[in-house]
Each structure stands twice: as structure tokens, then as C-alpha cells.
Amino acid sequence: MNIRSIFRQGFPGMLLAASMIPGGASAAPLLAGTWTLVAADVQHPDGTVGRDYGADPKGLLLIDVHGNYSLQIFRSERPRFASNDKATGTPDEFRDAVLGSSTHYGTLTVDPANHKLAFHIVNSSYPNWIGQTQTRSYQLKDGELSYRVPPRANGDIPISVWRRVD
Numbered sequence: 001m002n003i004r005s006i007f008r009q010g011f012p013g014m015l016l017a018a019s020m021i022p023g024g025a026s027a028a029p030l031l032a033g034t035w036t037l038v039a040a041d042v043q044h045p046d047g048t049v050g051r052d053y054g055a056d057p058k059g060l061l062l063i064d065v066h067g068n069y070s071l072q073i074f075r076s077e078r079p080r081f082a083s084n085d086k087a088t089g090t091p092d093e094f095r096d097a098v099l100g101s102s103t104h105y106g107t108l109t110v111d112p113a114n115h116k117l118a119f120h121i122v123n124s125s126y127p128n129w130i131g132q133t134q135t136r137s138y139q140l141k142d143g144e145l146s147y148r149v150p151p152r153a154n155g156d157i158p159i160s161v162w163r164r165v166d
Contacts, residue, residue: 030110031117035061035145035162040073043148045155052158053100061145061162069108069119073160075100104129115139117147 037059042052051057059073078100081089089097104124110117118135138147149158 029065030112030140031063031108031145032065033063033164034166035063036165037061037073037160038144038163039159039161041159041161043157043159049159052156053102059160059162063108067107067109068105070105071103071119073102098125101125 037057040051040053040057040059041049043049053073053075054077056076057073058076059071061069061071063069079093079096081093081097083089086097102125104119104121104126106122107120108117109120115138116135117138118133120133121129121131124130134150136147136149138145143164144161145164146159146161149160151157
């Protein structure tokens with residue numbers, strides 16, 4: 001077998017394998033940058049919309065040119081632990097700390113033709129999401145990215161809106 005036949009037989013397979021790696025170049029040009037949270041709402045099954053993380057949620061979404069991402073959302077009204085020691089919080093303090101934040105990181109792939117993005121979650125503040133791939137429909141308009149998170153068990157659909165800052 002000569003070098004040309006090896007190249008002809010092996011190269012297409014390498015291209016196919018590379019195209020299936022999460023976080024590939026498809027994420028880079030479209031969404032790379034720094035995003036700040038504009039809204040973290042929730043649509044209830046009856047169609048009403050509420051504030052999922054309070055009136056003034058805070059958040060940051062960082063996406064690099066390789067599709068690596070880090071996402072943090074926080075309720076701005078989270079109470080501080082009275083003991084000033086996170087190891088000795090009360091049950092209510094622990095509950096508020098967990099429910100008042102959502103963080104995860106991993107790689108992101110984007111399908112612009114179908115307006116779909118997929119978070120390939122490596123780690124998360126919610127352990128049940130670790131190792132999951134979550135796909136969301138998204139809109140990108142006038143420097144704002146919005147998407148709907150998959151419905152919760154109670155039918156609520158979280159909606160995140162981000163504004164590009166760079």
C-alpha cells in the first residue's frame with residue numbers, strides 16, 4: 001500500500017471523526033465571547049411568565065473560540081449564612097444557596113441552520129446534569145441570545161436571555 005492509498009482511505013474517516021467532536025468549530029464564530037444575563041424567567045404551564053431567579057438575577061456566560069463554555073446564574077437576593085461558615089448553614093440557608101444558583105461548564109455546539117445549541121455538560125452545581133447533553137432552541141438577535149431550557153418535571157420552562165458584552 002502506498003502513501004496515496006493510505007491517505008485516500010484514512011483521511012475521510014479522520015475528517016468524519018473530527019466533525020463529531022463536541023465543542024468543534026461550529027460553536028466558535030457564532031457565540032464566542034462574554035455574555036451577561038439579562039433575564040432568567042420561567043414560563044408556567046398555564047402560559048404565565050415569572051422571574052425564576054428574582055427581580056434582578058446576575059449571570060455570566062463565557063464561550064471561547066473552541067466551544068468551551070462556563071455559565072453562572074445567581075439570584076441576587078440570596079441570604080447570607082448567619083454563621084458566616086458555609087459548613088454550618090441551616091437547612092433553609094442550604095436550600096436557598098442551591099436553588100438560588102445554577103452553574104455548569106463544558107463544551108457547546110451550535111447548529112445555526114436549525115437554531116439549536118447543545119450544552120455538553122462536564123460539571124454542574126446540580127449533580128444530575130453532569131455528563132448530560134442538553135439541546136435548546138435559541139434566537140440570536142441584536143446582540144442578545146435567548147433560549148428555553150428543557151421543561152422541568154412540573155412543566156415549567158426556564159428562559160434565559162443574555163447580552164453580548166464584547
